[in-house]
Amino acid sequence: MYNLATNLERNADFRPHDTALIFNDEKINFSALNKMVNAIANRLCELGIKPDDKVALSCPNIPAFVIGYYAIQKVGAVTVPLNILLKGPEVAYHLNDSDAVAIISFQGNSALPSGEYCFDGFSQTPSCQHFISIESGSGEPLPEGAHSFNQWLASGDTHFEAVYRRAEDTCVILYTSGTTGRAKGAELSQSNMLCNAQACQALTNQKGTDVSIAILPLFHTFGQSLIMNTSILAGSALVLIPRFVPKHVLQQMHTHKVTHMAGVPTMFMGLLAFAEKHGRTEDIDEIAANLKVAISGGASMPVEILKQFEEKLKVPVIEGYGLSESSPVAAFNHLEYERKPGSIGQPLPGVAMKVVGDNGQELPRGEAGELLIRGHNVMKGYYKKPEETAKTVVNGWLHTGDIVRMDDDGYVYVVDRLKEVIIRGGFNIYPRDIEETFMTHPDVHMIAVIGVPHKTYGEEAKAVVILKENASSTARELVAWGKERLADYKYPRLIEIVEELPMTATGKILKRLLK
Structure with a gap:
């Protein structure tokens, strides 16, 4: 039995009264x-959702995300998580590309009308048959024909x-642009997700x-x-934070x-800055007394910030590396061994890594490739994209597009990225997504999007535009x-x-000259 939801069923049997979720x-x-998940799972079955169907889920960090996610898993369907910031056309693209037959969407509010965006995308996607709304308590009526998630729970x-699932059955589809192009759905199996x-x-x-x-x-x-x-x-218990506000997080x-x-x-920078400026010493000391480990990923942690956080919170900070195509975690520094600041650590057990040159040959330790x-x-x-998959996974090896070097102890250091992805505050931004959108503007003749340094977010997206005559x-x-x-x-x-x-002789824009 490889269904990810059996982990929840196991805890419902063996530790039923232990806290699973904390929200405010x-x-x-x-x-x-588990009963809440079952209530939603039964309702999904009543809609005709069956194993291997795709169900999109757009929701912030509230209990409904966890409930919806595991309900989709329980019925043997495939979860397609969507960023809650996506606008209507972006939602439509994801629904259509993933073959989603239903979407579960948080209603949102005037500040973030995510439900409105999702219904807009749903309305543009005839193949998506069911819209399930998670009411936010705003009092806004549900869109016509929508199902009420809250009523389903009750x-x-x-x-x-x-439902029984095999190890190789698809568990989730996570959207990423990989090394090039528009967003693609990385198909991750039950085994991928459980092992990770x-x-x-x-x-x-x-x-x-x-x-x-x-x-x-x-x-x-x-x-x-x-x-x-x-x-x-x-x-273990999980505290849900729908929006990152340092004061609230520390509380x-x-x-x-x-x-x-x-x-x-x-996030580490924000917490550190707030703790140093506003945190009461006794509260910070109590947080530090309970905290066992802090994990950083998504982008390189400045070594100085890592040291300051460790000193302030008296906790080891371990850095790691991963990407959607690797479920995501692939390498990490380990608590029981030397942690090398600036390194993403060593491969996880059962994971192999190698550094190769332009000719595909493995390079000696210390050389970048x-x-x-x-x-x-x-x-x-990649879902429904065999040609893209064949370019990215070759003979079982995932080509990450990241330039790294490996030291004599097997610790890996990220040097640069082959791909053009911009990482803004931990979110991946793919230049082509922006470029294709702006090419629909009646005044835009040509556009190149690059990442530029930003002191708070790490990187910011910048567009360089040529207007039409x-x-x-x-x-x-x-x-x-x-x-x-x-x-x-x-x-x-x-x-x-x-x-x-700036362009090459063949007309390719030289983005490196724009930076």
């Missing part, structure tokens, strides 16, 4: 959580046994008596595997005696236009209008 003042034990049958959760539990020494905190979005691969699935596997860590946390470097990964964490492939759009107007059409983390806040772009 609400605590949900494993027995209650009225669904609470008995359901997880087990590896993360062993890596962090997480037990049922521990308390972890989800400050990373659970729709993202990092938060999903390393935080949510690992906590459900370990039987929750103090109140609930958090032992395990994970975040991207910008492309990182290749092989092991239990490598994806099945006689066009009059200003940079400010183009920024506003992009904001209406692209997710808030994605639209370029910096736009420069130029007369020409």
